[in-house]
Amino acid sequence: AQKVTQAQTEISVVEKEDVTLDCVYETRDTTYYLFWYKQPPSGELVFLIRRNSFDEQNEISGRYSWNFQKSTSSFNFTITASQVVDSAVYFCALSEERTNAGKSTFGDGTTLTVKP
Amino acid sequence: KAGVTQTPRYLIKTRGQQVTLSCSPISGHRSVSWYQQTPGQGLQFLFEYFSETQRNKGNFPGRFSGRQFSNSRSEMNVSTLELGDSALYLCASRLAEYNEQFFGPGTRLTVL
Numbered sequence: 360a361q362k363v364t365q366a367q368t369e370i371s372v373v374e375k376e377d378v379t380l381d382c383v384y385e386t387r388d389t390t391y392y393l394f395w396y397k398q399p400p401s402g403e404l405v406f407l408i409r410r411n412s413f414d415e416q417n418e419i420s421g422r423y424s425w426n427f428q429k430s431t432s433s434f435n436f437t438i439t440a441s442q443v444v445d446s447a448v449y450f451c452a453l454s455e456e457r458t459n460a461g462k463s464t465f466g467d468g469t470t471l472t473v474k475p
Numbered sequence: 476k477a478g479v480t481q482t483p484r485y486l487i488k489t490r491g492q493q494v495t496l497s498c499s500p501i502s503g504h505r506s507v508s509w510y511q512q513t514p515g516q517g518l519q520f521l522f523e524y525f526s527e528t529q530r531n532k533g534n535f536p537g538r539f540s541g542r543q544f545s546n547s548r549s550e551m552n553v554s555t556l557e558l559g560d561s562a563l564y565l566c567a568s569r570l571a572e573y574n575e576q577f578f579g580p581g582t583r584l585t586v587l
Contacts, residue, residue: 394576401580403579403581406575406576406578409574450518462508462523462533465510466517
């Protein structure tokens with residue numbers, strides 16, 4: 360069965376600090392897809408990134424970067440020079456090819472608070 | 476391009492009633508998934524529809540049902556509401572399999 364663990368329930372940082380959100384997943388499939396979503400106080404989940412299991416390249420997008428390591432089943436998310444607007448709940452999610460990607464399993468989320 | 480829309484945004488019902496929530500996906504998206512979000516259980520998958528067919532279903536009782544229309548719009552229905560059904564119900568659409576999902580703003584259901 361697929362499982363996503365976000366061990367950090369809450370993180371609080373001061374603006375301009377770097378912060379890393381951890382995500383560890385479990386799956387029996389060899390082909391799977393990992394996602395990160397952001398849920399600001401307004402409630403709507405916003406897609407941030409998708410990574411396929413066969414593509415271990417790390418990615419950087421502005422202040423955001425993602426580190427995918429199949430060897431440790433981790434897909435961590437780093438925000439560099441955090442800003443108050445980054446305050447939100449961040450979810451990591453997994454979809455398995457075998458059980459159909461229409462179903463995503465989400466972690467419990469990490470609440471990030473960035474203080475000015 | 477318009478995003479995923481959900482109606483209504485807020486709903487208050489009493490135990491035993493039934494409710495229907497609506498979701499309009501992004502134009503061109505044929506897959507619609509529904510999730511329930513609660514503080515205690517987090518985000519839980521309800522079901523997914525693709526081209527009017529239910530392709531996947533989560534672990535929810537039969538009181539939770541859904542359907543999809545030919546224009547890809549989807550509805551979910553909850554019958555005989557219970558207090559525990561109070562939650563944020565999120566709809567998401569995707570263009571194709573294994574693509575990212577785009578979420579709507581959700582319907583906040585409160586059962587009294």
